[in-house]
Amino acid sequence: xxxxxxxxxxxxxxxxxxxxxxxxxxxxxxxxxxxxxxxxxxxxxxxxxxxxxxxxxxxxxxxxxxxxxxxxxxxxxxxxxxxxxxxxxxxxxxxxxxxxxxxxxxxxxxx
Amino acid sequence: xxxxxxxxxxxxxxxxxxxxxxxxxxxxxxxxxxxxxxxxxxxxxxxxxxxxxxxxxxxxxxxxxxxxxxxxxxxxxxxxxxxxxxxxxxxxxxxxxxxxxxxxxxxxxxx
DNA sequence: GACTTGCGAAACCGTTTGGTTGCATGTATA
DNA sequence: TATACATGCAACCAAACGGTTTCGCAAGTC
Numbered sequence: 001x002x003x004x005x006x007x008x009x010x011x012x013x014x015x016x017x018x019x020x021x022x023x024x025x026x027x028x029x030x031x032x033x034x035x036x037x038x039x040x041x042x043x044x045x046x047x048x049x050x051x052x053x054x055x056x057x058x059x060x061x062x063x064x065x066x067x068x069x070x071x072x073x074x075x076x077x078x079x080x081x082x083x084x085x086x087x088x089x090x091x092x093x094x095x096x097x098x099x100x101x102x103x104x105x106x107x108x109x110x111x
Numbered sequence: 112x113x114x115x116x117x118x119x120x121x122x123x124x125x126x127x128x129x130x131x132x133x134x135x136x137x138x139x140x141x142x143x144x145x146x147x148x149x150x151x152x153x154x155x156x157x158x159x160x161x162x163x164x165x166x167x168x169x170x171x172x173x174x175x176x177x178x179x180x181x182x183x184x185x186x187x188x189x190x191x192x193x194x195x196x197x198x199x200x201x202x203x204x205x206x207x208x209x210x211x212x213x214x215x216x217x218x219x220x221x222x
Numbered sequence: 223g224a225c226t227t228g229c230g231a232a233a234c235c236g237t238t239t240g241g242t243t244g245c246a247t248g249t250a251t252a
Numbered sequence: 253t254a255t256a257c258a259t260g261c262a263a264c265c266a267a268a269c270g271g272t273t274t275c276g277c278a279a280g281t282c
Contacts, residue, residue, distance in 0.1 A: 010121035011240080015190075019216040022197060023209065029258065034216060041241055043260065062249040062258050073194045079126075080191065083184045086133060098134065105130040105145060122270080140228065152271055154230060173228050173279040226281070231274105238269070245262085252255075 003052040005075050013037065014045050018054070018068060025058065025065035114163040116186050124148065125156050129165070129179060136169065136176035 009015055013035060020026065020034055028046060032039040046066055049055040054072045058065045082100045084090075091097070120126055128142055139157060143150040157177055160166040165183045169176045193211050195201075202208070 004121075004123070006117075006123075006126070007121045010115070010118045012115070012117075013240085015117070016216045019193075019212045022194065022212055027258075028260090037240090038242065039259080040243085040261090044240075047260085064259070068194075070194060070198045073191065074198060076187070076191055077195065080184065080188055082130075083133065083179075083181060084188065087181045087185060101130045101133055105127045124270085138228075139230090148270090149272065150229080151231090151273085155270075158230085175229070224282080227279080229276105229278085231276085233272105233274080235272085236270095239267080240265105241267100242265080243263090245260105247260085248258090250255100250257075252253100 003048065005052050005054060005072065006079075008049055008052050008054055009076070011045070013041075014049060017042070017045055017049065021055070021066055022068045022070070025067035027063045027065055031066070114159065116163050116165060116183065117190075119160055119163050119165055120187070122156070124152075125160060128153070128156055128160065132166070132177055133179045133181070136178035138174045138176055142177070 009018070016035060017031055020031060028039055028043050031046075032042040035042065046055060046057075050057065050066075052072070054069055055066050056069050058067070082097060082104075085097055120129070124146060127146060131137060131142060131145055139150055139154050142157075143153040146153065157166060157168075161168065161177075163183075165180055166177050167180050169178070193208060193215075196208055
């Protein structure tokens with residue numbers, strides 16, 4: 001039940017949905033038409049994406065339009081930043097980088 | 112069996128391991144000491160990380176040192192890039208962005 | 223050679239995941 | 253009002269996941 005953005009993007013179908021609704025809101029039916037699964041399966045994915053606030057919905061009549069909560073994607077970017085420092089060789093603040101990694105490792109350990 | 116980098120980073124313990132070996136190679140025992148699981152469980156995680164080439168190993172005597180394959184982390188960055196364009200409002204090449212998202216969506220559909 | 227250490231592999235187990243089918247509800251439309 | 257449509261939700265199921273225990277093997281150490 002612990003909804004995590006990293007878990008949310010782990011599934012290829014969900015990444016497909018994210019790509020699909022990144023620029024335009026779509027209804028579950030419209031989304032399901034792009035994949036070879038049932039509408040209900042898509043609905044489940046949308047629920048997971050909604051639970052971790054990666055997706056927002058807007059009801060219009062009997063239709064529900066889903067769209068990407070782009071700000072949430074930054075969370076991945078934040079996590080990636082420390083490693084970007086490494087592959088870019090930016091070790092100016094090696095101390096803080098080490099502290100960041102240590103803190104994160106400790107945080108993960110608690111889960 | 113489908114080893115995917117996104118699935119690899121989905122697990123919090125694996126993210127902890129990644130943070131831990133990002134700057135220094137460590138043995139399974141040393142890694143396991145940082146988490147409250149068995150060495151064997153860590154070993155399983157290391158196998159998954161190795162399978163998707165996120166981690167490389169070097170045998171020294173009877174010890175095996177695992178370290179992060181930092182280049183592989185760029186793959187996540189590449190995937191994130193299209194969304195970064197969106198949240199940064201960089202729509203200069205809206206056409207190519209749309210094409211990128213379409214292509215990716217199609218790619219995910221096949222899986 | 224006998225013993226300890228570091229490790230991976232296999233077997234097993236409870237839980238989660240991703241999918242399906244069937245159903246209930248609310249909204250438009252004839 | 254009766255009908256069709258768009259959707260979420262519950263129940264169920266096989267497969268995958270994350271963990272443990274047990275084992276076997278290679279490499280050091282006495």
